[in-house]
Amino acid sequence: MGTTLIALTILMVPILMETMCQIISTLLLGTLKLENLSTFSFLSSSIKSFVFDGVHDSSDLGWKYDRNSSYSNEFYQLYEMTSPFVGVTSNRTDDMDMSGTWFVRTDAPGNYIGIVFGFQSAWRFILVEWRRDHRSYGSAGGLRGLHIKSVHVKEGFHYGKDYMEMLWHTGTCHTHSTLLWYDRNKVPWEYNKAYRWLLKYRPSIGKIEFWVYDANSILIQSGPIYYNRILGGSFGVYAFNQPLVVWSNIKYQVVRRENGGI
Numbered sequence: 001m002g003t004t005l006i007a008l009t010i011l012m013v014p015i016l017m018e019t020m021c022q023i024i025s026t027l028l029l030g031t032l033k034l035e036n037l038s039t040f041s042f043l044s045s046s047i048k049s050f051v052f053d054g055v056h057d058s059s060d061l062g063w064k065y066d067r068n069s070s071y072s073n074e075f076y077q078l079y080e081m082t083s084p085f086v087g088v089t090s091n092r093t094d095d096m097d098m099s100g101t102w103f104v105r106t107d108a109p110g111n112y113i114g115i116v117f118g119f120q121s122a123w124r125f126i127l128v129e130w131r132r133d134h135r136s137y138g139s140a141g142g143l144r145g146l147h148i149k150s151v152h153v154k155e156g157f158h159y160g161k162d163y164m165e166m167l168w169h170t171g172t173c174h175t176h177s178t179l180l181w182y183d184r185n186k187v188p189w190e191y192n193k194a195y196r197w198l199l200k201y202r203p204s205i206g207k208i209e210f211w212v213y214d215a216n217s218i219l220i221q222s223g224p225i226y227y228n229r230i231l232g233g234s235f236g237v238y239a240f241n242q243p244l245v246v247w248s249n250i251k252y253q254v255v256r257r258e259n260g261g262i
Contacts, residue, residue: 053083054159080243088236098199100250112240118230123153132188140169145186203231204259
């Protein structure tokens with residue numbers, strides 16, 4: 001009798017293990033279904049605009065959305081704006097992936113194109129800026145190449161000349177911004193050329209990674225950047241004294257938090 005029970009137990013072990021695996025798999029799939037793992041278009045939500053010169057307002061930008069363009073969901077500005085501005089989505093996220101394409105349809109003047117993310121307010125966000133040429137603006141120095149900075153302006157620091165110089169300056173600016181990463185290769189963007197970019201933003205573990213692609217080749221790669229002062233927010237597009245920038249096929253995907261404790 002004892003021998004029979006032992007034999008039955010041995011036979012049942014693989015069946016029980018398979019059943020447990022199926023239960024665990026079902027639970028995991030059920031959890032995944034609760035996550036928002038779909039990819040969404042940037043243009044699927046309303047866009048809010050900010051101009052940082054203290055003179056213009058969002059109505060001066062004149063955004064144009066073309067969902068039927070050959071470049072797929074083009075997003076651009078109708079009027080030339082020399083002042084810095086952003087257009088951000090109404091959606092707010094924490095851990096996310098975001099991708100899109102930059103294209104400049106003019107041969108002048110070679111200034112800033114970019115994106116923002118972790119946008120909590122006009123005084124607190126993370127900024128990707130990419131320049132074609134070295135150029136100064138007032139007392140601020142803007143170096144050719146791509147850099148990523150955190151903007152954390154204190155109360156009382158208003159839009160205007162000082163704010164714009166802080167955005168233009170490649171390095172850290174007093175207590176108002178922090179340079180997180182700068183491309184030491186100083187790779188510039190070129191006119192009339194499409195660049196694909198990819199952002200992986202993981203505020204739950206304080207990690208940022210950014211890539212720029214020329215066709216299928218990696219042109220710029222930041223590597224891991226660790227920063228935890230801004231933990232999520234909305235996201236969008238940015239330019240400073242660079243007309244005729246086209247942002248196209250911008251998509252984002254909310255991903256599972258790598259640190260589920262926050």
